[in-house]
Amino acid sequence: MNAQIALMLGQDGVTSGAIYALLAISIILVFSVTRILLVPQGEFVTFSALTMAAMQGGRPVRLGVLVLGLALAALVMDVVADRQRYRAWIWPKTSLALVAVGLVVVGLGLSVPFDRLGMLAQIAFTLATVVPLGPLIYRVFFQPIAAAPSLVLLMVAIAVHVALIGGGLLIFGPEGARTEPFSDAVIELGPAMIASQTLWVIGVSALLTIALGLFFEVSLWGKALRAAAFNRLGAELVGISPEFAGRTSMTLAALIGAVSGIVVAPITTIYYDSGFLISLKGFVGAIIGAMSSFSVAALGALLVGQTESFSTFWASTYKEIIVFTLLLPVLLWRSLRQGSVEDDE
Amino acid sequence: MLALKSVPLSLAVVLTLATSAVAGVKIGVVTSASGPIALVGIPQKNTVPLLPKTAGGETIEYISLDDASDPSATVTVFKKLVLEEKVDAIIGPSGSPNALGIIGFVAENGVAVLAPVGSASAVLPMDDKKKWIFKTTQNDGLVADLLVGQMVKTGVKTVGFIGTSDSYGDTWSKALQEAAKAKGLTVVAQERFTRQDTSLVAQGLKIVSKSPDAVLVGAPGSSSVLPETTLVDVGYKGKIYQTHGAALQDFLKLGGKKVEGTILAGSGMLVLDEIPDTNPAKKIAVDYIAGYEKLYGVKPATFGANVLDAGLLLENAIPAALKVGKPGTREFRAALRDALEATKELTGAQGVYNMTPEDHSGFDRRGLELLTVSGGQFHLLK
Structure with missing residues (x-):
């Protein structure tokens, strides 16, 4: 190993780590607000x-069907729930809006030739x-x-994950895909070559992290989410509905993803x-952050990226083992430092 | 057996060509049309409607099932086909680990299996159980010899290997080492990755640091692309070789300009325009591709042709077996196996089959071509 190789490995690790950090942040966000892993x-x-790949390949976008299907289910559930609760018809505004979004993305996805529209339109869609x-x-x-024990929530989360993977196979097919880079340029920095796409990954991750930080510190919604994460019951007493908090945190998680x-x-x-392994590494980062600290989790995720990159270089066959073994010292250290923790179940 | 009948099978049962209740020959087809190796299984499942519908005056009924790429589900599906449906032979499964798991069961029940799997370990070394298995793909050793032969011809002395950390990569790592040893090449780097890895920069750098003259990528389907594009990205300048696992249109589509100049071995199906008309496999392949395109609007991956060839082998063997017994009996099944083993000079879409008691793959060099990528297309290597 020489300096050049180390530099390239480090760069590779930072790129993966930046993505893991984003995922770690959204996992912590959702977990602390809703207790859903x-x-x-x-x-x-x-x-x-x-x-993105489907659009660039000139194929129709069929994911909208899933959005529309789920939106219709949400609409029915809202109507039924409101009837039971208030014995009256209440306009289910949120789910109606989502049904409208579903109709629009199904319609546009199947009819508009996005491959001719340029990347900004593709990203927006x-x-x-x-x-x-x-x-x-x-x-x-x-x-x-929402009130179930977190173990039940975890099991449902796994079920949703498995169902979504099946849906993904149905919608996108078994083939792998990759998309066109935002720009082809390669920047030569001394001995290392840096592909500009790498800079995009790091830049976008950094921007998104800063934006999230501002959102939580400054905006009312962000503060409400923090309140809900800090003390669910207290937040509800001051008028932050748990439904709102759950929905918003999941929206943010989907946006980050x-x-x-x-x-x-x-x-x-x-x-x-592919999603499972990527988010699993985000989990490792999140656990390093004790499922509560965004900044420690982000640093942890960067560490995961570096460990992955360098361990792959030394022993590619064992790289996953090495990455997930990172958990052991972290868990040990955490439990030694904290002593016994009261179980909330 | 009664207990088995009551086992609720949650697998989707797709009856294709349920022509009538007439007792013809029953053939089971097991593919991995969902799950991790679905890209192999889907063209195979789609090929079922194109298989021969009669042989020796008997109708052939196909019962197509999906094992979801899961070796234990494969066993369940095979049990259902053999014990409940009483099939006479089975085409499938799609994956090598899946095939290795059912050898004992089919040997016990005396059902011949035509497996469109890559790994030669399904039929080699031949023994009392494996004699029930036939394999409709080229053995890895054959492909490895051809690739290594080309390396030696172009003056390659050292070679690096990067393969998937599953049985495909294992088999190829072994096949490369054996072929390299025989021809005096040195394997200087051995790297592994999994299909879902998002970055292979580390493996690429490791290989480049050993500076081999050529690199062989041992990965099936679209997972063969990322190692090659990564090697190009980290500045590898030597020749890159691929196995027949990369011989797919998707390889070109995903790899783009970065896979130009790749050398791989694959079936002539990919370069039909450049194959002389005298090649007997050409007509069958042309007809197959046309039929498949008519049904599905896309060209089939070569995995589909492995199933087609299995159908052709059966069509060829059924008349001889009918002389010995009636379909659905143990005698018929045993005679079918013997007839399959006696296949001589049968032309399929992938090449010409000559089975022997020792060789249940039956391919020779004729089915295999050295290909290269130029201008975003596969071409014969000249």
Whole structure:
């Protein structure tokens, strides 16, 4: 190993780590607000990457069908729930809006030739298709059992993940896909060559992290989410509805996942089932952050990226083992430092 | 057996060509049309409607099932086909691990299996159980010899290997080492990856640091693309070789300009325009591709042709077996196996089959071509 190789490995590790960091942040966000361990987080990444690829390959975008289907289910559930609760007809505004979004993305996805429209339109449409999946998944699968023990929530999350993978195979097919890079340029920095797409990944991740930080510190919605994460009951007493908090955190998670998918799709081949391993590494980062600290989790995720990159160089056969072994010292250190923790179940 | 009948099978049962209740020959087809190796299984499943419909005056009924790429589900599906449906032979499964898991069961029940799998370990070394298995793909050793032969011819002394960390990569790592040893090449780097890996930069750098004259990528389907594009990205300048696992249109589509100049071995099906008309396999392949395109609007991957060839082998063997017994009996099944083993000079879409008791793959060099990529297309290597 010489300096050049180390530099390139480091660069590779930072690129992966940036994505893992984004996923770690959204996993912590959803977990702290709703207690759901968001196993399907990786699916947002793969769905958006594959949607981009479908558009660039001139194929119709069929993911909208899933959005519309879930939106219709959410609408029915809202109407039924309101009847039971208030014995009256209440306009289910959110789910009606989502049904409208579903209709639009199905219509546009099947008719508009996005391959001729340029990348900005493709990105916009991908976000419009993938992001609504976040609140919809929350409404349909998690909201009815929001008060269940976290183990039940975890099992439902795994079930949703498995179902989404099956849906992904149906919608996108078994083939891997990659998309065109935002720009082809290669920057030579001393001995290292840096592909500009790598800079995009790092730049977008950094921007998104800063934007999230501002959102939580400054905006009212962000503060409400923080309150809900800090003390669910207290937040409810001051008027922050748990449904709102859950929906918003899942929307953010879907947005983060979709953006990650769009930026990584040009540098790797994404399959319908690639999401799990990607989000699993995000989990490792999230656990290093003790499922609560965004900044520690982001640093942890960068560490995961570096470990992965360098361990692959030394022993490619064992790289996953080495990466997941990182958990052991972290868990040990955490439990030694904290002593016994009271179980909230 | 009664207990088995009551086992609720959650697998989707697709009855294709359920022509009538007439007792013809029953053939089971098991493919991995969903799950991780669906890209192999889907063209195979889609080929079923194109298989021969009669042989020796008997109708052939195909019962097509999906094993979801899961070796234990494969066993369940095989049990259902053999014990409940009483099939006379089975085409499938799609994956090598899946095939290795059912050898004991089919040998016990005396059902011949035509497996369109890559790994030669399904039929080699031949023994009392494996004699029930036939394989409709080229053995890896044959392909490895051809590729290594080309390396030696172009003056390659050292070679690096990057393959998937599954049985496909294992088999190829072994096949390369054996062929390289025989021809005096040195394997200087051995790297592994999994299909879902998002970055192979580390493996690429490791290989480049050993500076081999050529690199062989041992990966099936679209997972063969990322190692090659990564090697190009990290500045590898030597020749890159691919196995027949990369011989797919998707390889060109995903790889784009970065896979130009790749050398691979594959069936002539990919370069039909350049194959002389005298090649007997050409007509069958042309007809197959046309029929498949008419049904599905896309060209089939070569995996589909492996199933077609299995159908042709059966069509050829059924008349001889009918002389011995009636379909649905143990005698018929045993005679069918013997007839398959006696196949001589049968032309399929992939080449010409000559089975012997020792060789249940039956291919020779005729089915195999050295290909290269130029101008975004496969071409014969000149």
